[in-house]
Amino acid sequence: MNAPAPIVKLPPDHLSGLKQVERKLLWLSAWMIHNANHVRPNRDGLKVGGHQASCASIISVMTALYFSILKPQDRVAVKPHAGPVFHAINLLFGRQTSDKMAGLRQMGGVQSYPSRTKDGPEVDFSTGSVGLGVALTSFNALMQDYVRLHELDAGLPPGRQIALCGDAELDEGNIYEALLEGWKHDVRNVWWVIDYNRQSLDSVVPDRLFGRIEGLFRDMGWNVYTLKYGRKLQAAFEREGGDVLRRWIDDCPNSLYSALTFQGGAAWRNALLSDLGREAGLRAIIDPLTDDELADLMNNLGGHDVDYLIESFRQADADGDQPTCFIAYTVKGMGLPFAGHKDNHSGMMTRDQMDGFREKMRIRPGHEWDIAEGLDLSAEAFQAVIDRAPFATKLTPAGRKLDAAIVPVPDVLPRPKSAGRKYSTQQSFGDILAEIGRGEGLCGELAKHIVTTSPDVTVSTNLGPWVNRRGVFDRHTRNDVFRDAKLASAQRWGMSPTGQHVELGIAEQNLFLILASMGLQHHLTGARLLPIGTVYDPFVNRGLDALIYACYQDARFMLVSTPSGLSLAPEGGQHQSLNTPLIGMAADRLASFEPTYVDELAILLRHGLHHMQQPDGSAVWLRLSTRQLQQPDRTLDPAAVIAGGHWVVPPGKGAPIALAYQGPVAPEAEAAFEALREDVPEAGLLALTSADRLHAGWLEAARARRNGTASVSHVERLLAPLAPGAALVTILDGHPAAHSWLGAVRGQRVVPLGPDRFGQSGDLPDLYREYGMDVEAILDACAQALLG
Numbered sequence: 001m002n003a004p005a006p007i008v009k010l011p012p013d014h015l016s017g018l019k020q021v022e023r024k025l026l027w028l029s030a031w032m033i034h035n036a037n038h039v040r041p042n043r044d045g046l047k048v049g050g051h052q053a054s055c056a057s058i059i060s061v062m063t064a065l066y067f068s069i070l071k072p073q074d075r076v077a078v079k080p081h082a083g084p085v086f087h088a089i090n091l092l093f094g095r096q097t098s099d100k101m102a103g104l105r106q107m108g109g110v111q112s113y114p115s116r117t118k119d120g121p122e123v124d125f126s127t128g129s130v131g132l133g134v135a136l137t138s139f140n141a142l143m144q145d146y147v148r149l150h151e152l153d154a155g156l157p158p159g160r161q162i163a164l165c166g167d168a169e170l171d172e173g174n175i176y177e178a179l180l181e182g183w184k185h186d187v188r189n190v191w192w193v194i195d196y197n198r199q200s201l202d203s204v205v206p207d208r209l210f211g212r213i214e215g216l217f218r219d220m221g222w223n224v225y226t227l228k229y230g231r232k233l234q235a236a237f238e239r240e241g242g243d244v245l246r247r248w249i250d251d252c253p254n255s256l257y258s259a260l261t262f263q264g265g266a267a268w269r270n271a272l273l274s275d276l277g278r279e280a281g282l283r284a285i286i287d288p289l290t291d292d293e294l295a296d297l298m299n300n301l302g303g304h305d306v307d308y309l310i311e312s313f314r315q316a317d318a319d320g321d322q323p324t325c326f327i328a329y330t331v332k333g334m335g336l337p338f339a340g341h342k343d344n345h346s347g348m349m350t351r352d353q354m355d356g357f358r359e360k361m362r363i364r365p366g367h368e369w370d371i372a373e374g375l376d377l378s379a380e381a382f383q384a385v386i387d388r389a390p391f392a393t394k395l396t397p398a399g400r401k402l403d404a405a406i407v408p409v410p411d412v413l414p415r416p417k418s419a420g421r422k423y424s425t426q427q428s429f430g431d432i433l434a435e436i437g438r439g440e441g442l443c444g445e446l447a448k449h450i451v452t453t454s455p456d457v458t459v460s461t462n463l464g465p466w467v468n469r470r471g472v473f474d475r476h477t478r479n480d481v482f483r484d485a486k487l488a489s490a491q492r493w494g495m496s497p498t499g500q501h502v503e504l505g506i507a508e509q510n511l512f513l514i515l516a517s518m519g520l521q522h523h524l525t526g527a528r529l530l531p532i533g534t535v536y537d538p539f540v541n542r543g544l545d546a547l548i549y550a551c552y553q554d555a556r557f558m559l560v561s562t563p564s565g566l567s568l569a570p571e572g573g574q575h576q577s578l579n580t581p582l583i584g585m586a587a588d589r590l591a592s593f594e595p596t597y598v599d600e601l602a603i604l605l606r607h608g609l610h611h612m613q614q615p616d617g618s619a620v621w622l623r624l625s626t627r628q629l630q631q632p633d634r635t636l637d638p639a640a641v642i643a644g645g646h647w648v649v650p651p652g653k654g655a656p657i658a659l660a661y662q663g664p665v666a667p668e669a670e671a672a673f674e675a676l677r678e679d680v681p682e683a684g685l686l687a688l689t690s691a692d693r694l695h696a697g698w699l700e701a702a703r704a705r706r707n708g709t710a711s712v713s714h715v716e717r718l719l720a721p722l723a724p725g726a727a728l729v730t731i732l733d734g735h736p737a738a739h740s741w742l743g744a745v746r747g748q749r750v751v752p753l754g755p756d757r758f759g760q761s762g763d764l765p766d767l768y769r770e771y772g773m774d775v776e777a778i779l780d781a782c783a784q785a786l787l788g
């Protein structure tokens with residue numbers, strides 16, 4: 001526990017004003033949810049939902065922060081279930097409308113959980129999948145330093161990165177991965193405020209847990225403020241018998257404390273008297289109190305005392321920029337009829353309870369959304385409390401969402417001459433990036449904005465040459481000891497504030513969280529970053545929730561996953577990815593590609609760097625391979641490669657069959673095609689560069705046609721020369737379902753090849769034979785397809 005902070009008293013009028021804010025937020029958040037569930041017409045009979053208890057729990061914390069502590073440049077991840085409190089705060093600041101709030105969880109209304117893309121620019125970070133928003137703040141602190149040290153930001157003052165965190169969020173493993181990574185990078189300006197109501201969704205949290213948590217944060221170099229008791233309890237502890245009361249509370253199991261809170265003053269009295277009735281000092285404290293006053297005293301936890309919270313936040317501010325965790329003890333549902341009940345997570349006030357609550361809040365029917373209704377202050381005085389908050393000032397005249405100019409990308413990226421040589425896509429990805437890293441000519445500006453990162457696979461995904469040129473980022477300059485000692489190594493990894501690679505530990509969720517932060521910098525700090533993250537393709541699954549989370553927020557980055565598929569032959573089943581092409585197709589705001597040859601890769605890399613900066617662009621994913629292929633000498637149509645496919649050998653008109661390949665299985669497809677052509681000279685050979693883009697384009701065109709706009713998609717055009725009932729044999733080093741749908745485009749018959757079982761160690765001939773991907777299997781599939 002910290003030494004008591006020097007008292008920084010709030011002026012009494014300000015404190016009473018903030019208590020009115022608390023009251024208003026409690027009402028508005030509860031009313032929003034009640035209105036959505038019990039007042040608004042319900043067309044489908046589904047429960048709308050909302051979390052009145054989760055909101056009530058954190059109202060004092062949010063009041064203290066938003067109305068006294070936060071500065072406009074601070075960025076906040078709000079715990080998902082406190083979304084209604086967040087919107088109510090914005091209503092008070094004039095940045096939200098009651099119409100939208102009345103539409104909570106309805107289309108066009110505010111989202112259930114704060115969303116950057118749907119709820120507008122006031123939301124700094126989307127939240128919903130617990131733990132991720134919390135961890136994101138730590139990575140954003142790192143990136144805030146990065147963009148400042150690289151002088152890429154808009155020059156606004158640096159802010160705190162703050163997470164308002166439910167205590168159960170600390171069960172998520174990604175929190176600890178992020179804590180460790182943050183420690184390695186010596187992050188600063190991060191605050192995590194834990195709403196320690198000791199309740200999760202199902203139950204009350206085990207008592208023994210929190211001793212551990214405090215120690216964990218301290219071990220990671222964090223400052224910890226444990227805010228257990230509010231001022232009233234602190235005062236009671238000072239009195240004779242107060243130490244007994246304190247010991248009793250400290251020893252009280254979480255579940256009993258919750259149950260007594262729910263039962264109220266009489267139950268508190270019974271419990272205290274039965275355990276401590278002979279303690280004269282204690283009797284002197286509790287006997288004069290009415291039941292309501294006693295309940296009020298016992299619920300006066302640190303996280304419900306605005307005055308104490310503000311003082312603690314100020315103290316932490318004065319302590320400096322060390323990462324700080326505040327464990328704010330609270331009661332879930334504080335101030336509501338089900339306060340403390342273990343089942344209150346999704347509990348909602350009944351109509352009768354709401355009537356009683358409305359009366360207590362003095363809200364007249366028809367005035368539910370009026371800001372000044374039911375307060376002990378005039379509207380003007382209340383407005384003055386709001387205006388006094390530093391956060392009432394806008395970050396910029398345009399608001400909280402910044403923007404950054406687009407960095408021009410040269411039409412053609414520099415790359416080593418490949419035609420006629422053997423190369424893998426992974427190898428040439430590294431080579432192209434290293435060429436950009438020279439920073440010559442048109443690549444000068446481009447190279448400055450690229451930032452790379454990788455979870456301990458920098459070398460093995462071939463980022464090494466780029467890192468050698470651009471250095472590793474660290475706030476402090478650290479020499480490369482091996483280099484200084486003149487020991488031979490291909491990697492020259494000096495670390496400095498100007499480095500452009502952020503080296504991460506293995507945890508893949510951290511990769512996607514830092515990509516999310518990097519990919520949002522244009523909106524958060526006005527810095528245009530072109531983030532590129534590399535990872536082994538199968539381990540995209542390990543970080544998948546964080547990847548989806550990054551895309552959900554519309555973060556802009558390039559994911560390069562390599563190596564992929566069975567073609568990684570000897571590495572075996574756990575390293576051979578099957579499902580990733582399907583993930584790429586199903587993830588929104590993520591354009592996924594799988595080039596086969598270097599010329600396609602160069603087009604797609606260039607496209608990706610451009611696309612991820614466009615207002616209607618998205619993140620980009622390139623799935624690469626280590627299989628070396630003989631490179632063709634040819635000229636490609638970039639538009640076709642970007643749209644998802646191009647004919648290597650166009651089919652004759654009305655051809656009965658075509659072969660389509662994606663990725664490193666091209667040689668097998670090409671060899672099978674040569675044999676096929678002997679029997680069916682008009683057969684075609686199609687190179688697929690993106691099942692995802694083809695599919696997306698197909699859906700888009702169909703939607704446009706349904707809306708009466710003539711539109712033909714790239715895949716429809718590609719397949720048009722084939723006979724209506726033609727066969728299409730497809731092959732990729734990934735789950736064949738990624739291609740099965742092609743048959744639906746024009747009613748052609750698809751025979752999809754590719755592994756649908758876990759792989760194993762082997763060489764390519766054995767594995768391709770075993771999993772039906774060799775020349776023979778392709779020809780068998782062609783024969784089957786031709787026979788119908």
Ligand SMILES: Cc1ncc(C[n+]2csc(CCOP(=O)(O)OP(=O)(O)O)c2C)c(N)n1
Nearest residue numbers: 054081128129130166167168169199200201
């Ligand atoms: C990754 C994930 N798993 C499960 C859930 C479902 N869920 C929502 S809230 C919650 C418990 C939240 O408890 P806590 O963080 O303590 O919040 P509070 O008590 O403040 O409501 C769970 C399990 C979720 N939103 N995200």
Ligand SMILES: [Mg+2]
Nearest residue numbers: 167168199200
């Ligand atoms: Mg909780």
